[in-house]
Amino acid sequence: MAAETVNEMDVEIVDQENPQDFTFIPKDNVELAELKKENGNQLYKIKQYRQALPLYTEAIELCPDSAGYYGNRAACYMMLGRYKDAFDDARKSIQLDDQYLKGYIRVLKCSLALGDIATAEQSINNIKQLSMNANTNNDDTNNTVLQSIDNEIKSLNIIKLYTDEAQKAYEKSDYRKVVYCMDRLLEQCPACVKYKLMKAECLAYLTRYQEAQEIANDILHIDKSNADAIYVRGMCLFYEDNIDRAFSHFQHVLRLAPDHTKAMNIYKRAKLLKQKKDEGNEAFKKNKFDEAYALYTEALKIDQFNAITNAKLYFNRAIVLSKLNKLPEAIADCNEALKLDENYLKALLRRAKCYMDSQDYEAAVRDYEKACKLDKSRDNKRLLQDAKLALKKSKRKDYYKILGIDKNATEDDIKKAYRKRALVHHPDRHANASEHERKEQERKFKELGEAYGILSDPKKKARYDNGHDIDDLEGGMHADIDPNQVFQSFFGGGVPGHATEFNFSSGGFPGAFSFQFG
Structure with missing residues (x-):
């Protein structure tokens, strides 16, 4: 053919x-x-x-x-x-x-x-x-x-320059600089997946999780098996305290790329962090406060970039310190928690309570005011009112302290305390002292009269204990209190059940002041 x-x-x-x-x-x-x-x-x-x-x-x-x-x-x-x-x-x-x-x-x-x-x-x-x-x-x-x-x-040439700068910055953990370099690189290489994911990873380290996830999601929309994009999403979930979903992402990455070092490392850290936090919580429940403190401290060393979880760890440790009556340390941990999460309401309320317990009422009021802005609940409003009342009280004279008694003192305790201190601070006893010392003793003597005048009167004492201003009553709570008259009521007019003789003279002690009880 x-x-x-x-x-x-x-x-x-x-x-x-x-x-x-x-x-x-x-x-x-x-x-x-x-x-x-x-x-x-x-x-x-x-x-x-x-x-x-x-x-x-x-x-x-x-x-x-x-x-x-x-x-x-x-x-x-x-x-x-x-x-x-x-x-x-x-x-x-x-x-x-x-x-x-x-x-x-x-x-x-x-x-x-x-x-x-x-x-x-x-x-x-x-x-x-x-x-x-x-x-x-x-x-x-x-x-x-x-x-x-x-x-x-x-x-x-620009790409080479910024690639080198980015590498140096990444090694120094200067993630803001890396993001800047990646933006310059993406101006030259708009379709470079590697640069996009490097930027996303550093955004996650900078707690800009939404931006990081958007980049990763865009890449996964085109390539569902991109291990680096899945890793970035797992990072964001981990740092947002979504531990279980983060675990599943890291496991997926390791199935796709068993030698993915970053995924393996963060997966190990995530598991260890969860373990230490859970162990610390269990120790706290059993009132093993020292052990709980140690476990929370270990957990805080695991991953410096996990801001949300670390904020919770600082808060938990602050509670432990409060239980151990270490209020300054507890306040410091609350500060650290709020640095990581400025709107962390629990940490704010805990710090306010520590301030109250430390009698730093002005700081407590500031914290409770911020707490009320975040959450206008009835409880928070009550706590703010209590703090303001405590602040108001703290700015008044502490009559209990002046008399050297506690708030549960009886009427007899109040009288005994006044009798004892009035004899010590009466101006005639310090007639030969310096002018400054005489004025100081006069001030203390006057305060003793005020303190006794308020605390010996049930009505005035009740108002004082409830935080009302001293001058709330008509004419003032102590406007009619003459310290000399108070003193005379004890000594000049005699004390019931006793024969009292006393003498003040300008000569001072000894001999110038004498007293005896019959």
Whole structure:
């Protein structure tokens, strides 16, 4: 049987330099492919890239070995921001035609957009070499080609600079600097997944969890199996104290990439942190406060970036310190908790209580006022009122302290205390003292009279104990109290059941002041 012949009018021979690789394409296909390409070009010129794209694809399907068609589609993909697809087409175009200069330039642009530095450098070298070979005797043409990639060369140098800066900053845990560097890099490499995820990881370290998760989610929308993106989401969940979901993310990462060091390390830390916190809580429930303190302290050393969990640990430790009556230390732990979470209501209320117990009522009022802004509950309002009342009381004279008695003292205790101190501070006893000392003793003597006048009167004592102002009563609670009259009531008029004789003279002690009880 004679060999089948092919009409040359119906075919297009591709790859003229390698006739052994003849590909026969019906001429109608070639013409139709050209028509598709031209229509695509017209749409491309008016920036209708989405409409142009399928036309280039149809041209490629008709003539799959045309470097120019792949080059055109690569350009269209680039305008749509689909740099990975554009890169694949550009690579295909130079595989089909290793002298296709536009293909190399598009590989360069795409590799920069994707953050593929090694390929970008190789592409620049290829372009330079191709330009030199093609224009050995034409320096102007060679210079024009080099000028066409001048921006890409500058971009590559910027990428190298900020990549180096970011690496140094990351090693120093300067995550704000890393985020800044990543933003500069993404201006040059808008499609680089690696830079996006590095930024997301550092945002998580900076407690900007929502921004970090949005970046990770965008990447996972395109690539559901991206282990680094899943790792970032797990980080955010862990630092938001969503431990169980974080565990499942880390486990997923390790299934996809068993050697993912960061995921393995944070997974171990997360498990240890949960263990120590739970053990501390159990010790606290059993009133083993020293043990609970030690366990919470160990837990706080595990992960410095877990702000929410660490805030809770500081709060728990503050409660332990309160139980141990270490109020300054408890306040310090509440401060640390509030540094990590400024709206942590429980820590705010605990610190306020510690201030109350420390009699720092002004600080307690400030905390309770802030607590009421965060939560206007009836309990918080009551606590604020109590703190304000305590502050009000603290600014008055403490008559119990002046008499040297406690608030549960009986009427007889009050009288005995006054009798004892009045004899010590009466001005006549200090007649020969310095002027400053005499005035000080007069002040104390007057205060003793006031204290006795208030605390010996049941009505006034009740108002004083309830925090009312001293001058709330008509005429004032102590306006009618004469310290000398109070003293005379004890000594000048005699004491019931006793015969009393006393004498004050300007001569002072001894002899000038004498008293005896019959």
